[in-house]
Amino acid sequence: MTVNMEQRKKWDVSPGNTVKVWQKIKEGDKFRLQAFEGLVIAHKHGFEPGATFTVRKISSGIGVERIFPVFSPAIEKIDVTKTAKTRKSKLYYVRTKAAKEIRRKMKTLKVAAKKESPAAAEAPKETEKAEEGK
Template sequence: MSELLKIVEEEYNEARAKFPSFKSGDTINVHVRIKEGNKERVQLFQGTVIQRKNVNTNGETFTVRKISSGIGVERIFPLLSPSIEKIEVLRQGRVRRARLYYLRGRQGKAARVKEKINVKH
């Protein structure tokens, strides 16, 4: 039984390796495959990661929030979903908590997350 678990964990780690590391507060681009009839296309979903759930398990998900025409839109993506083609990290955010639900009640400048500045010594 433990051999089967090891095989599944190895496959999971290989699948996770194709995505960059990101955390809540980061601004990311998620390239999502969308099927319309018999055609398939890639659509970008750009926004701020407000949470990651079940990190380091097979059922890991992350929630991305963006403002579209003045309305907040949130999408929950399973990390190992076959519909996710690519994830790009655009900016790293400087936040002090793992769940950024407080962004839901904010608008405009108040809804922004400060950018993390990497200082190399």
């Protein structure tokens, strides 16, 4: 398992972003991908070999944080779901705040919209026309 260093340096794992980290998990002699989606609250040590980033999510009402090494071969990919502009580089204050207060503090820049297939987009329009004719 090798790591493409140049590709990892281009990842946008800045604090405030909501990301989905896909990690390889070995079960027996098979590998599977496990996703961990949450808010990046810290990125430490830039892109040197020991660099890490911390992701926080709420699972069943309990806050869960995981620290991922940037250059870990176990990380398959990172999908940035939402980008936000923050004024601090470490968002440790979100541990004590409610979700509504956190959303108010961060300015959302863009949301990654999933593109629908052309067939799926046309189907609802046809049914609406049929209902108007009735």
